[in-house]
Amino acid sequence: MSERDSSYVPLGSGCIALGCGAAWIASDYPYGSVTAMGPGFIPTVVAGLLILLGVITLILGGRDVEPVPSNDGAPAASPWTVLRAMVCVLGAIVLFAVAIKPLGLGVTLFLVVIVAGLAPPDARPLPLAGLAALLSAAACVLFVVLLGLQIDILPRWR
Numbered sequence: 001m002s003e004r005d006s007s008y009v010p011l012g013s014g015c016i017a018l019g020c021g022a023a024w025i026a027s028d029y030p031y032g033s034v035t036a037m038g039p040g041f042i043p044t045v046v047a048g049l050l051i052l053l054g055v056i057t058l059i060l061g062g063r064d065v066e067p068v069p070s071n072d073g074a075p076a077a078s079p080w081t082v083l084r085a086m087v088c089v090l091g092a093i094v095l096f097a098v099a100i101k102p103l104g105l106g107v108t109l110f111l112v113v114i115v116a117g118l119a120p121p122d123a124r125p126l127p128l129a130g131l132a133a134l135l136s137a138a139a140c141v142l143f144v145v146l147l148g149l150q151i152d153i154l155p156r157w158r
Helices: 009-026 041-060 079-117 125-146
Strands: none
Touching: 009 041, 079 125
């Protein structure tokens, strides 16, 4: 008799807990309606989706994923590689929060993509810079030009 794979329990439980916490926080804001959304509408919908994904993860328990073939003795990712990825991704999030106001959307997104893109050890700087420039320009067009958000694209020199 084989044991049930329980490696997905922390992920599913964490999604449910995070979704419940977000829904609880968003419950203090007015929801509005689908045509006139209030500040609590989108966070509540996202929290509900997070809870749903957590439940699906717990129910499926990894059965939706093909088994990973053995890697023929190749070493698994080192702890330093995992730490580097975590630091780069979290650093990119913190960088966005800190730099968006003084540096503007264009420069901040360029830097965020560069920092997050350095997470894998085999990151190549030139394609990463091209991707950062493309994503930064696309986000500026989308958010500032098309949606009309009042965000500076470049830094203000005062």
